[in-house]
Amino acid sequence: MQEIGFIGTGVMGKSMVQNLLDNGYVVHIYTRTKEKATSLIENGAIWHDNPAKLAGMVDLLITMVGYPTDVEELYLSEGGFLETMRKGTVAVDMTTSSPELAKAIYKEGKAAEIGVLDAPVSGGDVGAQNGTLSIMIGGDPEVFERVRPVFEVLGENIVFQGEAGSGQHTKMVNQIAIASNMVGVTEAIVYAEKAGLDPEKVLKSIASGAAGSWSLSNLIPRVLKDDFSPGFFIKHFIKDMRIALDEAKKNGTRSPRTSAS
Structure with a gap:
């Protein structure tokens, strides 16, 4: 999973992307305005103006956005990520969101042959900067093991909690x-x-x-x-x-x- 897509480069997401870049991953990002991603682009991130198109290009897609409504729109709307991602790839939502929504995305991902994990974090901006976040994961254990090396770049306390929704x-x-x-x-x-x-x-x-x-x-x-x-x-x-x-x-x-x- 060398090609990673990251949607949500805010207070925490920006540092998380930088840690992935520092560890040799190719990171594709989307922001509404390119200027907000200037420092990440200068450090090697690849910017896109279309999140759905980005999702179809990567091995692993990570989202960390504001609200459950944002998550639902990104994944479950017409033309959303679960329609544009390739079979066999993985989506990880790190937004703090609804457990029921996490289960719904997991179910739709399963039908589309896309692995889905809910993996919210704790640790704030300091944890994101230092790569010491606590990461709480729900989904299938085999999908978690595939993504574990990426989680280990982002956090220290990484615990697989159980079925979809357990992370939330x-x-x-x-x-x-x-x-x-x-x-x-x-x-x-x-x-x-x-x-x-x-x-x-x-x-x-x-x-x-x-x-x-x-x-x-x-x-x-x-x-x-x-x-x-x-x-x-x-x-x-x-x-x-x-x-x-x-x-x-x-x-x-x-x-x-x-x-x-």
Whole structure:
């Protein structure tokens, strides 16, 4: 799988493409405006103005876009990727999306003889830059093994979770867990400032103790330096929470804290 297509070169996707280029892969990309991909093109990425045509040229197609509606349009609409991709190739959707949609794409891919994996990630822009993302995968195990070398370029914690949709369900678990934590670490640092403490000293005391978390160690130091560059967009997190609450309702999980977040 040397020829890879990548749709979605945003905050995280851009760094993921760069890591693939750095590891010798030929990467084809699509952006609505070519100028947004200038740095990647200068580093060897091949730009296309037609995503469907791109999909028909590659061995592996990776998508990482904004919303489930975007994913559905790309894969399941008339003239979508599952109609333009070649038999025997693989599509990996790394968007945080709906488990039910992941299952639908898998089913259609199976009928078209295209391997499909749902593989959302966690780790933010830092994880994307460093190739240390956590990747949660659903689909067929043999397809996962084919794509594993590519995943190993993009992440460190790579876990095959099970059948189609399992990757997305696992990401919902991740988002439920992190929602309360994000609120908690923010309130904690505000409290420290209001109490007249030095937040950086406080962070040294609590980051490695029982209160420690990825958000506390990786995001709060940036905040304390007035670095508010996005590692992730709040509009997408709200989207994730809606998916998580919808899925929780379907399986009968009570989620009062997630609802409050």
